[in-house]
Amino acid sequence: xxxxxxxxxxxxxxxxxxxxxxxxxxxxxxxxxxxxxxxxxxxxxxxxxxxxxxxxxxxxxxxxxxxxxxxxxxxxxxxxxxxxxxxxxxxxxxxxxxxxxxxxxxxxxxxxxxxxxxxxxxxxxxxxxxxxxxxxxxxxxxxxxxxxxxxxxxxxxxxxxxxxxxxxxxxxxxxxxxxxxxxxxxxxxxxxxxxxxxxxxxxxxxxxxxxxxxxxxxxxxxxxxxxxxxxxxxxxxxxxxxxxxxxxxxxxxxxxxxxxxxxxxxxxxxxxxxxxxxxxxxxxxxxxx
Ligand SMILES: Cc1cc2nc3c(=O)[nH]c(=O)nc-3n(C[C@H](O)[C@H](O)[C@H](O)COP(=O)(O)OP(=O)(O)OC[C@H]3O[C@@H](n4cnc5c(N)ncnc54)[C@H](O)[C@@H]3O)c2cc1C
Numbered sequence: 001x002x003x004x005x006x007x008x009x010x011x012x013x014x015x016x017x018x019x020x021x022x023x024x025x026x027x028x029x030x031x032x033x034x035x036x037x038x039x040x041x042x043x044x045x046x047x048x049x050x051x052x053x054x055x056x057x058x059x060x061x062x063x064x065x066x067x068x069x070x071x072x073x074x075x076x077x078x079x080x081x082x083x084x085x086x087x088x089x090x091x092x093x094x095x096x097x098x099x100x101x102x103x104x105x106x107x108x109x110x111x112x113x114x115x116x117x118x119x120x121x122x123x124x125x126x127x128x129x130x131x132x133x134x135x136x137x138x139x140x141x142x143x144x145x146x147x148x149x150x151x152x153x154x155x156x157x158x159x160x161x162x163x164x165x166x167x168x169x170x171x172x173x174x175x176x177x178x179x180x181x182x183x184x185x186x187x188x189x190x191x192x193x194x195x196x197x198x199x200x201x202x203x204x205x206x207x208x209x210x211x212x213x214x215x216x217x218x219x220x221x222x223x224x225x226x227x228x229x230x231x232x233x234x235x236x237x238x239x240x241x242x243x244x245x246x247x248x249x250x251x252x253x254x255x256x257x258x259x260x261x262x263x264x265x266x267x268x269x270x271x272x273x274x275x276x277x278x279x280x281x282x283x284x285x286x287x288x289x
Pocket of ligand 1: 038039040041042043044068069070095096097098099100117118119135136137138142144145146151152153155156168169170198
Protein backbone atom coordinates (compact mmCIF):
# COMPACT_ATOMS: atom_id res chain seq x y z
CA UNK A 1 0.00 0.00 0.00
CA UNK A 2 1.34 3.42 -0.89
CA UNK A 3 0.72 6.08 1.75
CA UNK A 4 -1.61 9.03 1.44
CA UNK A 5 0.67 12.03 1.38
CA UNK A 6 0.35 15.74 2.01
CA UNK A 7 2.77 18.64 1.92
CA UNK A 8 3.39 21.75 4.01
CA UNK A 9 4.58 24.98 2.42
CA UNK A 10 5.28 28.37 3.94
CA UNK A 11 4.13 31.67 2.41
CA UNK A 12 6.74 33.54 0.37
CA UNK A 13 7.89 36.98 1.49
CA UNK A 14 9.67 38.03 -1.72
CA UNK A 15 9.02 37.73 -5.43
CA UNK A 16 11.93 35.31 -5.72
CA UNK A 17 10.47 33.18 -2.94
CA UNK A 18 7.11 33.23 -4.73
CA UNK A 19 8.70 31.63 -7.77
CA UNK A 20 10.36 29.00 -5.57
CA UNK A 21 7.04 28.18 -3.92
CA UNK A 22 5.36 27.86 -7.27
CA UNK A 23 8.14 25.57 -8.54
CA UNK A 24 7.79 23.44 -5.42
CA UNK A 25 4.02 23.19 -5.88
CA UNK A 26 4.42 22.26 -9.54
CA UNK A 27 7.00 19.60 -8.81
CA UNK A 28 5.00 17.96 -6.02
CA UNK A 29 1.42 18.39 -7.29
CA UNK A 30 1.71 15.46 -9.73
CA UNK A 31 2.18 13.17 -6.70
CA UNK A 32 -1.51 13.85 -6.03
CA UNK A 33 -1.33 14.89 -2.37
CA UNK A 34 -4.52 14.56 -0.33
CA UNK A 35 -3.97 18.20 0.61
CA UNK A 36 -1.26 20.82 0.89
CA UNK A 37 -1.04 23.23 3.79
CA UNK A 38 0.30 26.77 4.12
CA UNK A 39 1.77 27.94 7.42
CA UNK A 40 1.03 31.12 9.35
CA UNK A 41 4.18 32.97 10.40
CA UNK A 42 5.13 32.99 14.08
CA UNK A 43 3.34 35.84 15.80
CA UNK A 44 0.75 35.98 13.04
CA UNK A 45 3.33 37.85 10.94
CA UNK A 46 2.30 36.40 7.58
CA UNK A 47 -1.46 36.81 7.90
CA UNK A 48 -1.87 38.45 4.48
CA UNK A 49 0.86 36.41 2.78
CA UNK A 50 -0.62 33.15 4.03
CA UNK A 51 -4.01 34.21 2.74
CA UNK A 52 -2.56 35.12 -0.67
CA UNK A 53 -0.58 31.88 -0.97
CA UNK A 54 -3.60 29.78 0.02
CA UNK A 55 -5.75 31.60 -2.51
CA UNK A 56 -3.17 31.31 -5.31
CA UNK A 57 -2.67 27.57 -4.79
CA UNK A 58 -6.41 26.98 -4.44
CA UNK A 59 -7.32 28.93 -7.58
CA UNK A 60 -4.47 27.79 -9.81
CA UNK A 61 -3.90 24.13 -9.05
CA UNK A 62 -7.10 22.44 -8.00
CA UNK A 63 -5.23 20.98 -5.01
CA UNK A 64 -7.08 20.82 -1.70
CA UNK A 65 -5.49 23.49 0.49
CA UNK A 66 -5.45 23.68 4.28
CA UNK A 67 -4.76 27.10 5.75
CA UNK A 68 -2.91 27.30 9.06
CA UNK A 69 -4.48 29.69 11.55
CA UNK A 70 -3.21 30.68 15.00
CA UNK A 71 -4.57 32.55 18.01
CA UNK A 72 -1.65 34.98 18.17
CA UNK A 73 -2.15 38.73 18.12
CA UNK A 74 -5.70 38.81 16.81
CA UNK A 75 -9.14 39.16 18.33
CA UNK A 76 -11.54 36.25 18.21
CA UNK A 77 -13.60 38.10 15.60
CA UNK A 78 -10.55 38.84 13.41
CA UNK A 79 -9.49 35.20 13.55
CA UNK A 80 -12.94 33.91 12.67
CA UNK A 81 -13.22 36.47 9.88
CA UNK A 82 -10.07 34.98 8.30
CA UNK A 83 -11.64 31.52 8.51
CA UNK A 84 -14.89 32.79 6.99
CA UNK A 85 -12.98 34.39 4.12
CA UNK A 86 -11.34 31.02 3.41
CA UNK A 87 -14.71 29.33 3.42
CA UNK A 88 -16.05 31.96 1.00
CA UNK A 89 -13.34 31.09 -1.52
CA UNK A 90 -13.97 27.35 -1.08
CA UNK A 91 -11.10 26.54 1.30
CA UNK A 92 -12.68 24.44 4.04
CA UNK A 93 -9.60 22.91 5.65
CA UNK A 94 -7.90 24.64 8.57
CA UNK A 95 -4.85 23.67 10.63
CA UNK A 96 -5.85 25.28 13.94
CA UNK A 97 -3.02 26.16 16.31
CA UNK A 98 -2.44 28.22 19.36
CA UNK A 99 0.74 29.43 17.69
CA UNK A 100 4.01 30.82 18.90
CA UNK A 101 4.71 34.49 19.60
CA UNK A 102 7.15 36.37 17.34
CA UNK A 103 10.72 35.10 17.68
CA UNK A 104 12.47 36.36 20.80
CA UNK A 105 9.32 37.56 22.55
CA UNK A 106 8.96 34.71 25.03
CA UNK A 107 5.80 32.76 25.76
CA UNK A 108 2.39 32.99 24.18
CA UNK A 109 0.16 35.50 25.93
CA UNK A 110 -3.49 35.54 24.97
CA UNK A 111 -5.00 38.87 23.98
CA UNK A 112 -7.90 39.90 26.19
CA UNK A 113 -10.24 39.68 23.18
CA UNK A 114 -8.44 36.77 21.50
CA UNK A 115 -8.58 32.99 21.73
CA UNK A 116 -6.62 31.78 24.73
CA UNK A 117 -5.84 28.30 23.44
CA UNK A 118 -6.03 25.94 20.51
CA UNK A 119 -8.98 24.20 22.19
CA UNK A 120 -10.97 27.44 22.15
CA UNK A 121 -10.05 28.06 18.51
CA UNK A 122 -11.09 24.56 17.44
CA UNK A 123 -14.44 24.85 19.24
CA UNK A 124 -15.13 28.24 17.64
CA UNK A 125 -14.22 27.02 14.15
CA UNK A 126 -16.44 23.99 14.59
CA UNK A 127 -19.33 26.27 15.53
CA UNK A 128 -18.55 28.77 12.75
CA UNK A 129 -18.74 26.48 9.75
CA UNK A 130 -18.23 23.22 8.01
CA UNK A 131 -14.44 23.07 8.35
CA UNK A 132 -12.17 20.04 8.33
CA UNK A 133 -9.98 20.92 11.30
CA UNK A 134 -6.51 19.55 11.93
CA UNK A 135 -4.49 20.36 15.03
CA UNK A 136 -0.88 20.00 16.17
CA UNK A 137 0.36 17.00 18.18
CA UNK A 138 3.67 16.32 19.90
CA UNK A 139 5.25 12.83 19.94
CA UNK A 140 8.24 14.30 21.81
CA UNK A 141 6.76 16.41 24.60
CA UNK A 142 6.01 20.03 23.70
CA UNK A 143 8.27 22.43 25.67
CA UNK A 144 5.19 23.66 27.56
CA UNK A 145 4.04 20.21 28.65
CA UNK A 146 6.51 20.32 31.55
CA UNK A 147 8.20 17.27 30.01
CA UNK A 148 5.15 15.14 30.79
CA UNK A 149 4.15 13.05 27.75
CA UNK A 150 0.71 12.42 29.26
CA UNK A 151 0.02 16.18 29.45
CA UNK A 152 0.33 16.40 25.67
CA UNK A 153 -2.02 13.44 25.20
CA UNK A 154 -4.61 14.85 27.61
CA UNK A 155 -4.48 18.20 25.84
CA UNK A 156 -4.72 16.56 22.42
CA UNK A 157 -7.79 14.65 23.59
CA UNK A 158 -9.38 17.97 24.53
CA UNK A 159 -8.73 19.27 21.01
CA UNK A 160 -10.45 16.23 19.52
CA UNK A 161 -13.32 16.58 21.97
CA UNK A 162 -13.66 20.22 20.90
CA UNK A 163 -14.13 19.15 17.27
CA UNK A 164 -10.76 18.46 15.65
CA UNK A 165 -10.94 15.92 12.84
CA UNK A 166 -7.26 15.00 12.62
CA UNK A 167 -3.90 15.88 14.15
CA UNK A 168 -0.56 16.40 12.43
CA UNK A 169 2.49 15.81 14.56
CA UNK A 170 5.62 17.82 15.05
CA UNK A 171 8.52 16.11 13.31
CA UNK A 172 10.55 13.41 15.08
CA UNK A 173 13.56 11.33 14.12
CA UNK A 174 12.68 7.79 15.21
CA UNK A 175 9.61 5.75 14.27
CA UNK A 176 9.38 4.44 17.85
CA UNK A 177 8.75 7.99 19.09
CA UNK A 178 5.63 8.24 16.96
CA UNK A 179 4.49 4.68 17.58
CA UNK A 180 4.68 5.02 21.36
CA UNK A 181 2.81 8.33 21.11
CA UNK A 182 0.14 6.68 18.94
CA UNK A 183 -0.26 3.93 21.55
CA UNK A 184 -0.69 6.49 24.34
CA UNK A 185 -3.21 8.40 22.23
CA UNK A 186 -5.19 5.21 21.55
CA UNK A 187 -5.17 4.40 25.27
CA UNK A 188 -6.69 7.84 25.91
CA UNK A 189 -9.53 7.11 23.50
CA UNK A 190 -8.17 8.95 20.45
CA UNK A 191 -8.60 7.13 17.12
CA UNK A 192 -4.95 6.49 16.13
CA UNK A 193 -5.88 6.64 12.44
CA UNK A 194 -6.56 10.34 12.91
CA UNK A 195 -2.96 11.15 13.84
CA UNK A 196 -0.80 11.98 10.83
CA UNK A 197 2.96 11.90 11.39
CA UNK A 198 4.78 15.07 10.33
CA UNK A 199 7.91 14.16 8.39
CA UNK A 200 10.90 16.46 8.00
CA UNK A 201 13.24 15.64 5.10
CA UNK A 202 16.51 17.06 6.42
CA UNK A 203 17.76 19.71 4.00
CA UNK A 204 20.40 21.01 6.39
CA UNK A 205 21.23 18.97 9.49
CA UNK A 206 22.58 21.87 11.53
CA UNK A 207 19.39 23.87 11.00
CA UNK A 208 17.19 20.83 11.62
CA UNK A 209 19.00 20.13 14.90
CA UNK A 210 18.59 23.75 16.02
CA UNK A 211 14.91 23.69 15.11
CA UNK A 212 14.48 20.38 16.96
CA UNK A 213 16.02 21.87 20.10
CA UNK A 214 13.57 24.79 19.90
CA UNK A 215 10.47 22.66 19.57
CA UNK A 216 11.42 19.80 21.89
CA UNK A 217 12.09 17.09 19.28
CA UNK A 218 14.70 14.67 20.65
CA UNK A 219 17.84 14.33 18.56
CA UNK A 220 19.27 10.78 18.75
CA UNK A 221 23.03 10.88 19.40
CA UNK A 222 23.79 8.23 16.76
CA UNK A 223 21.90 10.17 14.10
CA UNK A 224 23.75 13.34 15.06
CA UNK A 225 27.07 11.50 14.69
CA UNK A 226 25.99 9.96 11.37
CA UNK A 227 25.10 13.39 9.98
CA UNK A 228 28.41 14.83 11.23
CA UNK A 229 30.25 12.12 9.26
CA UNK A 230 28.01 12.54 6.21
CA UNK A 231 28.57 16.32 6.16
CA UNK A 232 32.31 15.77 6.38
CA UNK A 233 32.13 13.30 3.47
CA UNK A 234 29.80 15.43 1.33
CA UNK A 235 26.98 12.88 1.64
CA UNK A 236 24.45 14.78 3.74
CA UNK A 237 21.71 14.56 1.11
CA UNK A 238 22.21 10.84 0.62
CA UNK A 239 21.89 10.22 4.37
CA UNK A 240 18.86 12.52 4.56
CA UNK A 241 17.04 10.52 1.88
CA UNK A 242 18.05 7.16 3.35
CA UNK A 243 17.12 8.10 6.92
CA UNK A 244 13.80 9.69 6.04
CA UNK A 245 12.78 6.90 3.64
CA UNK A 246 13.54 4.32 6.30
CA UNK A 247 11.62 6.28 8.93
CA UNK A 248 8.56 6.44 6.65
CA UNK A 249 8.87 2.77 5.68
CA UNK A 250 9.03 1.77 9.36
CA UNK A 251 5.88 3.81 10.05
CA UNK A 252 4.08 2.25 7.11
CA UNK A 253 5.09 -1.23 8.25
CA UNK A 254 3.26 -0.41 11.51
CA UNK A 255 0.07 0.50 9.67
CA UNK A 256 0.55 4.25 9.27
CA UNK A 257 -1.31 5.21 6.11
CA UNK A 258 -0.80 8.99 5.97
CA UNK A 259 2.39 11.06 5.89
CA UNK A 260 2.62 14.87 6.01
CA UNK A 261 5.90 16.26 4.67
CA UNK A 262 7.41 19.51 5.89
CA UNK A 263 8.84 20.58 2.52
CA UNK A 264 10.30 23.96 3.56
CA UNK A 265 9.40 24.91 -0.02
CA UNK A 266 12.30 22.72 -1.20
CA UNK A 267 10.63 19.90 -3.05
CA UNK A 268 13.43 17.65 -4.29
CA UNK A 269 14.15 15.60 -1.16
CA UNK A 270 10.43 15.14 -0.54
CA UNK A 271 9.91 14.00 -4.13
CA UNK A 272 12.83 11.53 -3.92
CA UNK A 273 11.61 10.13 -0.59
CA UNK A 274 8.09 9.74 -1.98
CA UNK A 275 9.56 7.88 -4.97
CA UNK A 276 11.44 5.57 -2.58
CA UNK A 277 8.10 4.85 -0.86
CA UNK A 278 6.43 3.97 -4.15
CA UNK A 279 4.47 7.19 -4.53
CA UNK A 280 4.68 8.00 -8.21
CA UNK A 281 3.36 10.73 -10.44
CA UNK A 282 -0.37 10.43 -10.73
CA UNK A 283 -1.64 13.77 -11.85
CA UNK A 284 -0.82 16.84 -13.82
CA UNK A 285 -1.66 20.24 -12.43
CA UNK A 286 -5.29 20.68 -13.39
CA UNK A 287 -4.84 24.37 -14.06
CA UNK A 288 -1.74 26.43 -14.53
CA UNK A 289 -1.79 30.16 -13.99
C1 LIG B 1 1.54 20.46 12.38
C2 LIG B 1 2.00 21.77 13.00
C3 LIG B 1 1.88 22.94 12.27
C4 LIG B 1 2.29 24.16 12.82
N1 LIG B 1 2.11 25.31 12.09
C5 LIG B 1 2.39 26.51 12.66
C6 LIG B 1 2.10 27.73 11.98
O1 LIG B 1 1.63 27.73 10.83
N2 LIG B 1 2.37 28.90 12.62
C7 LIG B 1 2.87 28.95 13.89
O2 LIG B 1 3.07 30.04 14.43
N3 LIG B 1 3.18 27.80 14.55
C8 LIG B 1 2.94 26.59 13.98
N4 LIG B 1 3.23 25.42 14.67
C9 LIG B 1 3.89 25.50 15.97
C10 LIG B 1 2.88 25.71 17.10
O3 LIG B 1 2.24 26.94 16.96
C11 LIG B 1 3.65 25.67 18.42
O4 LIG B 1 4.14 24.39 18.68
C12 LIG B 1 2.87 26.21 19.60
O5 LIG B 1 3.77 26.38 20.69
C13 LIG B 1 1.78 25.27 20.03
O6 LIG B 1 0.65 25.35 19.24
P1 LIG B 1 -0.45 24.18 19.36
O7 LIG B 1 -1.73 24.63 18.80
O8 LIG B 1 0.07 22.91 18.83
O9 LIG B 1 -0.53 24.18 20.92
P2 LIG B 1 -1.31 23.35 22.03
O10 LIG B 1 -1.45 21.94 21.54
O11 LIG B 1 -2.54 24.07 22.31
O12 LIG B 1 -0.29 23.42 23.17
C14 LIG B 1 0.97 22.75 23.11
C15 LIG B 1 1.22 21.98 24.41
O13 LIG B 1 1.28 22.91 25.47
C16 LIG B 1 0.56 22.41 26.58
N5 LIG B 1 -0.58 23.31 26.82
C17 LIG B 1 -0.87 24.44 26.12
N6 LIG B 1 -1.94 25.06 26.65
C18 LIG B 1 -2.33 24.30 27.68
C19 LIG B 1 -3.38 24.41 28.66
N7 LIG B 1 -4.21 25.45 28.67
N8 LIG B 1 -3.48 23.43 29.59
C20 LIG B 1 -2.65 22.39 29.60
N9 LIG B 1 -1.62 22.23 28.73
C21 LIG B 1 -1.47 23.18 27.79
C22 LIG B 1 0.16 20.99 26.24
O14 LIG B 1 1.15 20.12 26.70
C23 LIG B 1 0.12 21.01 24.74
O15 LIG B 1 0.31 19.76 24.15
C24 LIG B 1 2.85 24.19 14.13
C25 LIG B 1 3.00 22.99 14.86
C26 LIG B 1 2.58 21.79 14.31
C27 LIG B 1 2.74 20.52 15.09
